[in-house]
Amino acid sequence: MSFKIFIVEDDPWYGQMLLHHLSLNPDYTVELYTTAKECLSNLSSNPQVICTDYGLPDMNGESLVSKIKANNQDIPIVVISGQEEIAVAVNLLKSGASEYIIKNDHTTDLLWKAILNIRENLSLKSEINDLKEQLREKHSFEKSIIGQSDALKNTFTHIEKAISSNINVSITGETGTGKEVVAKAIHFNSIRSKKRFVAVNMAAIPRELIESELLGHEKGAFTGAVGQKPGKFEEADGGTIFLDEIAELDLNLQSKLLRVIQERECVRIGGNKSIKFNVRLITATHKNLMEEVKEGNFREDLYYRILGLPIELPPLRNRGKDVLILARHFIKEYARENKISPPILSEGASDKLLKYNFPGNVRELKAVIDLACVMCDNGQITEQNIRYHTVSENGMFTITEKTLREYNADIISFFMDKYNNNVLEVSKKLDIGKSTIYNMIKNGEVPGNKAK
Ligand SMILES: Nc1ncnc2c1ncn2[C@@H]1O[C@H](COP(=O)(O)OP(=O)(O)OP(=O)(O)O)[C@@H](O)[C@H]1O
Numbered sequence: 001m002s003f004k005i006f007i008v009e010d011d012p013w014y015g016q017m018l019l020h021h022l023s024l025n026p027d028y029t030v031e032l033y034t035t036a037k038e039c040l041s042n043l044s045s046n047p048q049v050i051c052t053d054y055g056l057p058d059m060n061g062e063s064l065v066s067k068i069k070a071n072n073q074d075i076p077i078v079v080i081s082g083q084e085e086i087a088v089a090v091n092l093l094k095s096g097a098s099e100y101i102i103k104n105d106h107t108t109d110l111l112w113k114a115i116l117n118i119r120e121n122l123s124l125k126s127e128i129n130d131l132k133e134q135l136r137e138k139h140s141f142e143k144s145i146i147g148q149s150d151a152l153k154n155t156f157t158h159i160e161k162a163i164s165s166n167i168n169v170s171i172t173g174e175t176g177t178g179k180e181v182v183a184k185a186i187h188f189n190s191i192r193s194k195k196r197f198v199a200v201n202m203a204a205i206p207r208e209l210i211e212s213e214l215l216g217h218e219k220g221a222f223t224g225a226v227g228q229k230p231g232k233f234e235e236a237d238g239g240t241i242f243l244d245e246i247a248e249l250d251l252n253l254q255s256k257l258l259r260v261i262q263e264r265e266c267v268r269i270g271g272n273k274s275i276k277f278n279v280r281l282i283t284a285t286h287k288n289l290m291e292e293v294k295e296g297n298f299r300e301d302l303y304y305r306i307l308g309l310p311i312e313l314p315p316l317r318n319r320g321k322d323v324l325i326l327a328r329h330f331i332k333e334y335a336r337e338n339k340i341s342p343p344i345l346s347e348g349a350s351d352k353l354l355k356y357n358f359p360g361n362v363r364e365l366k367a368v369i370d371l372a373c374v375m376c377d378n379g380q381i382t383e384q385n386i387r388y389h390t391v392s393e394n395g396m397f398t399i400t401e402k403t404l405r406e407y408n409a410d411i412i413s414f415f416m417d418k419y420n421n422n423v424l425e426v427s428k429k430l431d432i433g434k435s436t437i438y439n440m441i442k443n444g445e446v447p448g449n450k451a452k
Pocket residue numbers: 144145146147173174175176177178179180181182244286326362363366
């Protein structure tokens with residue numbers, strides 16, 4: 001697409017010379033005007049840059065810059081002037097001009113370079129806007145939080161309230177239930193979405209570094225502080241700060257955090273200037289914070305300060321058929337990333353997924369499905385392709401109530417799966433007779449080869 005440039009110059013010879021010079025670039029469409037009025041009345045044709053003389057017959061440079069900016073804040077303006085006075089240049093730059101070039105033998109070269117720079121900046125800006133849009137799209141509510149169970153629907157109502165307000169949000173839920181996904185969905189769908197989402201995991205940063213990570217530090221504030229570093233609260237200004245695993249913060253840091261949140265300002269370590277910030281705070285923990293307060297591990301005043309709108313994410317085992325909806329979503333995602341057609345989830349595989357209690361929640365399901373996609377053949381994920389590696393105390397039991405015989409069948413099936421259907425091995429491991437296993441295979445209660 002061609003790049004439109006306006007030149008505003010009352011000296012006809014000088015104007016023609018600039019027009020000729022800039023037109024040497026075939027990407028540019030250059031239009032020449034001799035008065036400020038002409039330039040202003042053609043702004044609707046959307047020039048990408050305006051290069052104007054400072055002393056026009058009907059208006060001076062500063063007034064023209066202000067009028068252009070009032071019409072469109074984003075148009076870059078280059079002012080070319082015979083005036084070498086610094087004060088004039090400063091005033092022009094203050095009123096919004098991007099460049100100030102003196103009329104001399106180098107003007108055309110400087111103008112050429114200035115426009116190249118402006119063009120590069122504009123293309124970077126548009127790339128950043130596209131990426132931000134993609135990010136918003138990726139974290140849109142419907143696309144990032146998959147599930148339709150009643151347990152989750154209740155959560156959706158809370159998330160919508162959080163999106164349309166500015167209140168602090170505290171998210172609780174077992175590991176892998178999607179706390180970070182929810183925090184991002186709130187940020188990227190809220191009015192703060194154009195500013196940053198800054199995530200800090202309290203459990204992942206060494207205790208002695210957390211304070212400088214959150215508040216920043218000045219050069220030389222402590223051994224290793226080789227340069228100045230802004231803190232995460234500053235970085236998140238205008239946006240959202242997500243403090244993950246908040247319960248891991250020690251009591252000393254909790255009181256510092258309380259002060260920072262209350263006052264909405266902080267001082268970098270080793271600094272003396274107070275820095276104000278405007279952030280929405282979202283916290284998350286897999287612990288029960290109220291219990292932590294009762295046990296004296298978490299400050300009560302901080303608890304109430306961060307509580308805001310509490311959102312509790314249900315564990316995957318309480319989300320019923322969401323397991324299958326999510327499984328199909330992850331299969332599609334895997335297929336898209338690996339450029340294959342999505343394998344089909346067999347009935348046996350679906351049953352196996354529904355019977356498991358997923359102690360690692362959605363994160364575990366994703367890992368199980370990714371592996372199943374790798375292991376499956378002929379475009380079909382079978383029961384055998386679904387393998388669990390994290391067995392919690394009750395991980396292999398079903399989430400529905402069953403008879404003892406059915407539980408036995410589940411346990412034997414689990415071991416058959418683990419030992420590649422080797423009945424002899426399984427009977428030894430479980431200390432039960434081989435014939436019991438063969439009978440269960442014959443009755444279809446346990447998968448395996450029916451022949452003895
Ligand atoms: N409802 C959901 N829809 C789609 N993907 C999800 C959903 N919930 C979680 N995930 C995916 O599961 C994984 C774990 O999610 P996330 O990191 O948000 O969990 P978490 O609760 O913050 O975990 P932790 O407590 O360990 O930090 C991520 O890959 C995430 O994309």
